Amino acid sequence: MTALGPHAFFIIGSYLATFAVIAALTIWIIADNRARKRELARLDHRQHGADRP
Template identity: 50%
Template sequence: MDPFDLGPHAGFIVASYIVTFGTMAALIVWVLVDRARQLAALKELEEQGIARASARRDKS
Protein backbone atom coordinates (compact mmCIF):
# COMPACT_ATOMS: atom_id res chain seq x y z
CA MET A 1 0.00 0.00 0.00
CA ASP A 2 1.29 3.43 -0.90
CA PRO A 3 1.50 5.64 2.16
CA PHE A 4 1.39 8.81 0.08
CA ASP A 5 -1.88 7.94 -1.56
CA LEU A 6 -4.41 9.20 0.90
CA GLY A 7 -7.48 8.36 -1.09
CA PRO A 8 -10.23 10.67 -2.25
CA HIS A 9 -10.17 12.83 0.87
CA ALA A 10 -6.46 13.62 0.89
CA GLY A 11 -7.13 17.35 1.09
CA PHE A 12 -9.05 17.02 4.35
CA ILE A 13 -6.38 14.82 5.92
CA VAL A 14 -3.52 17.07 4.91
CA ALA A 15 -5.43 20.16 5.99
CA SER A 16 -6.16 18.75 9.43
CA TYR A 17 -2.52 17.78 9.96
CA ILE A 18 -1.42 21.23 8.80
CA VAL A 19 -3.87 22.93 11.17
CA THR A 20 -2.83 20.76 14.08
CA PHE A 21 0.87 21.19 13.63
CA GLY A 22 0.45 24.85 12.73
CA THR A 23 -1.40 25.44 16.01
CA MET A 24 1.18 23.50 17.99
CA ALA A 25 4.01 25.37 16.23
CA ALA A 26 2.31 28.65 17.06
CA LEU A 27 2.17 27.60 20.71
CA ILE A 28 5.85 26.67 20.71
CA VAL A 29 6.79 29.96 19.03
CA TRP A 30 4.66 31.88 21.53
CA VAL A 31 6.33 30.14 24.46
CA LEU A 32 9.82 30.78 23.11
CA VAL A 33 9.16 34.41 22.17
CA ASP A 34 7.59 35.04 25.55
CA ARG A 35 10.61 33.55 27.29
CA ALA A 36 13.00 35.69 25.25
CA ARG A 37 10.97 38.79 26.09
CA GLN A 38 10.92 38.09 29.80
CA LEU A 39 14.64 37.28 29.88
CA ALA A 40 15.39 40.50 28.00
CA ALA A 41 13.29 42.49 30.42
CA LEU A 42 15.02 40.83 33.38
CA LYS A 43 18.42 41.59 31.91
CA GLU A 44 17.50 45.21 31.26
CA LEU A 45 16.22 45.64 34.81
CA GLU A 46 19.30 44.05 36.29
CA GLU A 47 21.53 46.31 34.23
CA GLN A 48 19.69 49.26 35.69
CA GLY A 49 20.77 48.00 39.06
CA ILE A 50 17.41 46.82 40.30
CA ALA A 51 18.16 43.74 42.31
CA ARG A 52 15.68 40.97 42.89
CA ALA A 53 14.28 40.76 46.35
CA SER A 54 15.81 37.32 46.70
CA ALA A 55 19.25 38.74 45.96
CA ARG A 56 19.28 40.34 49.36
CA ARG A 57 16.97 38.14 51.34
CA ASP A 58 16.73 34.45 50.76
CA LYS A 59 13.06 34.35 49.84
CA SER A 60 11.30 36.69 47.50
Protein backbone atom coordinates in the same frame (compact mmCIF):
# COMPACT_ATOMS: atom_id res chain seq x y z
CA MET B 1 4.50 7.35 0.80
CA THR B 2 1.12 5.81 1.17
CA ALA B 3 -1.58 7.11 -1.20
CA LEU B 4 -4.13 9.06 0.82
CA GLY B 5 -7.05 8.37 -1.50
CA PRO B 6 -10.14 10.54 -2.03
CA HIS B 7 -9.99 12.01 1.49
CA ALA B 8 -6.45 13.39 1.16
CA PHE B 9 -7.75 16.96 1.61
CA PHE B 10 -9.12 16.15 5.07
CA ILE B 11 -6.02 14.19 6.16
CA ILE B 12 -3.52 16.79 4.94
CA GLY B 13 -5.77 19.58 6.28
CA SER B 14 -5.75 17.97 9.73
CA TYR B 15 -1.97 17.76 9.81
CA LEU B 16 -1.57 21.32 8.51
CA ALA B 17 -4.05 22.67 11.09
CA THR B 18 -2.20 20.81 13.86
CA PHE B 19 1.15 22.12 12.64
CA ALA B 20 -0.20 25.69 12.47
CA VAL B 21 -1.60 25.61 16.02
CA ILE B 22 1.54 23.96 17.48
CA ALA B 23 3.85 26.36 15.59
CA ALA B 24 1.88 29.42 16.75
CA LEU B 25 1.89 28.18 20.37
CA THR B 26 5.63 27.38 20.28
CA ILE B 27 6.58 30.72 18.73
CA TRP B 28 4.42 32.61 21.25
CA ILE B 29 5.87 30.73 24.26
CA ILE B 30 9.49 31.13 23.09
CA ALA B 31 9.02 34.81 22.15
CA ASP B 32 7.46 35.53 25.56
CA ASN B 33 10.35 33.70 27.27
CA ARG B 34 12.98 35.69 25.37
CA ALA B 35 11.20 38.99 26.02
CA ARG B 36 11.05 38.33 29.78
CA LYS B 37 14.74 37.26 29.77
CA ARG B 38 15.70 40.55 28.11
CA GLU B 39 13.53 42.53 30.51
CA LEU B 40 15.05 40.78 33.52
CA ALA B 41 18.57 41.29 32.20
CA ARG B 42 17.83 45.01 31.72
CA LEU B 43 16.52 45.29 35.29
CA ASP B 44 19.52 43.38 36.69
CA HIS B 45 21.88 45.56 34.66
CA ARG B 46 20.20 48.72 35.98
CA GLN B 47 20.41 47.36 39.52
CA HIS B 48 24.12 46.46 39.20
CA GLY B 49 24.79 49.80 37.55
CA ALA B 50 23.26 51.53 40.54
CA ASP B 51 25.35 49.37 42.91
CA ARG B 52 28.63 50.75 41.49
CA PRO B 53 30.00 53.84 43.26
